[in-house]
Amino acid sequence: MSDSPAPAADRPADAALRTGFGRLLLFVYGIFALAASARALVQIITHFSEAPLAYLLSGVAGLVYIAATVGLAIGGAKGRRIALTSCSVELIGVLVVGTLSIADVGAFPDDTVWSRYGSGYGYVPLVLPFFGLWWLWHHRPSKD
Template structure:
């Protein structure tokens, strides 16, 4: 049976690729970071917020960004891709800015965030992950000709 040209975006092959191979691993890593960064921020903010408010609020921001990217990648389609694109872009900018500031002004960051020192506490995965996420979104974008 031929494919219906009105097939929803979520059913197109570019979105189906997320559920296999590298796409599945990418979604798993983003989901893990969404959970770990959010949980870390919740514990930090609720137990000793006054010790490093900037670092803990940045941890919460990182958690929110990872949640958004995870949801965008999982949803797929035009809207999901846009959410993931914005999330991965903010993640990249955040890890570069926070990483640089945490090295340049260690006093402002008495406790680590996910993005401190470019994610060194997480094996630099926070630095590499947005590049992979953005590459994945670009590589699996809908065909403009069709």
């Protein structure tokens, strides 16, 4: 994917955060919000005691994706702040949990979205926050 932004002609500079590439991000974040939180819900309801830490992390990951999706959807200064926070948390989360899940297998007997840097999800969880942060940076409010 060569992700050069769409030409200025069809995308005004002051277009909302949620349009253009942002709409694609919104779609992918929505998928992950659903995937991560549904997975966590099933894990917590059916066999929470097996790996409480992993399942709680799954739950947190789900909430972070939901927050990012909502932030991108509402846009504006507030949405941008929400999305910025959740993308940052997500980046730290996938790096920390990914590293821990490789270094200390005992702590993560069952998989989460972020285990092994999200390898169970085609490493999309690792790449996604970079795209998210890039888009938010690219789309920062101008001074004028």
